[in-house]
Amino acid sequence: MTGAICLIGFGEVGQTLAEGFAASDVRVVAWDVLFVDEHSGPRKAALAREVRVARAAAPATHGAELVISAVTAAQTRAAAESCAPGLAAGAYYLDLNSASPHAKKEAAAIINAAGGRYIEAAVMSPIAPKRMATNMLLGGPHAGAFLPFARNYGFTGATVYSQAYGQAAAAKLCRSVIVKGMEALLTESFLAARFYGVEDAVLSSLNDLFPGPDWERHARYMISRAIEHGARRAEEMREAARTVSDAELNPLMSEACAARQDWAAGFRAALGKSDLRSMLDQVRADLREGQ
Numbered sequence: 001m002t003g004a005i006c007l008i009g010f011g012e013v014g015q016t017l018a019e020g021f022a023a024s025d026v027r028v029v030a031w032d033v034l035f036v037d038e039h040s041g042p043r044k045a046a047l048a049r050e051v052r053v054a055r056a057a058a059p060a061t062h063g064a065e066l067v068i069s070a071v072t073a074a075q076t077r078a079a080a081e082s083c084a085p086g087l088a089a090g091a092y093y094l095d096l097n098s099a100s101p102h103a104k105k106e107a108a109a110i111i112n113a114a115g116g117r118y119i120e121a122a123v124m125s126p127i128a129p130k131r132m133a134t135n136m137l138l139g140g141p142h143a144g145a146f147l148p149f150a151r152n153y154g155f156t157g158a159t160v161y162s163q164a165y166g167q168a169a170a171a172k173l174c175r176s177v178i179v180k181g182m183e184a185l186l187t188e189s190f191l192a193a194r195f196y197g198v199e200d201a202v203l204s205s206l207n208d209l210f211p212g213p214d215w216e217r218h219a220r221y222m223i224s225r226a227i228e229h230g231a232r233r234a235e236e237m238r239e240a241a242r243t244v245s246d247a248e249l250n251p252l253m254s255e256a257c258a259a260r261q262d263w264a265a266g267f268r269a270a271l272g273k274s275d276l277r278s279m280l281d282q283v284r285a286d287l288r289e290g291q
Contacts, residue, residue: 004029005153006064008057008079009071010042013096013127017068018049020132020154028052031060058086066092066153067116069107073099073235080107084114092146093118096136098236100173100243101166108140108165117142120165121158122172130157137161139168173240177254180233180240183226184260186219194280220276223264227283230265234258266290 005021007014010032021028029052034040046053054060061067061083071079076099083093093111095104095118104120111118120139127134132154138147139162150158161168193199206215226233237258241251270282 004064004066006030006054006060006067006083007051008032008060008067008069008083009075010035010046010051011070013070013123014042014068015045015049016127016131017070018046018051022049024153026153029054029060029064031057057082058084061086061088061091063088064091066094066149069093069095069097071097072232073097073103073239076103077106077110080110080118084110084116087111087114087116089115091116092142092149094121094146094150095119096121096123098123098172098176098239099169100239100246101169102242102246103239104139104169105165117146118165119143119146120168122161122168124172124175133157137168137171139163140165170243173236173243176236176240177244177257180226180237180261181253181257183222183233184257184264187223187226187264188260190219190223190276190280191283194277194284199277199280216276220279223276223279224271226261226264227267227270227279230261230263234262234265237261 004027007017007028007030010030014030014032018028018030030046031054032042034042035053037043043053057079065088067083067087069076069079069083076095076097087093093116095107108118108120118140119142122137124135124137133156136155136158138158138160141163143160143163147158147160161171189202190199193202203215237254241254241258244251244254267283267286269286270279273279273282
């Protein structure tokens, strides 16, 4: 398959997609705001994958039949605004960002007014295991036309969810209240349990109440996700809070989750610990030093 693909944002998702496109006969160009720093992780990752590095967002989109936005949730509108001047007429703009329905609708208006075709996307599982084949809900009036195009490029887990903008985002962020909320709950619960020496009793009770997962391994994994990606998750949960608020409900849980995720991001040294208790001990040690 020939053509050109532009990746806006070259973090975990952008890098994963670039690796997937490498097997296709397609030119990939990328832009990330961190590219201005020649020593930044995203710029080094792009060069290592032989992805062409653009000088700005608008030039990156020139000639691209597909532009994929994979930035942090808070930058959804800004990314659309920066891309709009360079979009080719009829170019697809696939927005993967975990933003609120309101933010998605704003971005759609910008892209469609510029002559592009905006497709809302909600990535409903972590990108790493299935990579490009991960479960993805597509939304908006252009989603149906885009679906066969997407599958040709490897997005085999994509399905059309709604012809209206905002529905896929709502599904994603209502799910996030639970998933990211669980990460925050487990982080808070087990750090306190470790202090009191009762983590074994808590784990035993969870295994009885919710049999299935190995709760010791599951807790370590979910807490590690909060530590590793807490800043990005906090942004997503602020978008979730807006989504809940727009549904005429006070977002008490979403706001608390955002605060705990932000807090967890400050303890990255604990990621080097391979088991739950060592990870908790490292966080608590760093917490004491910070006090």
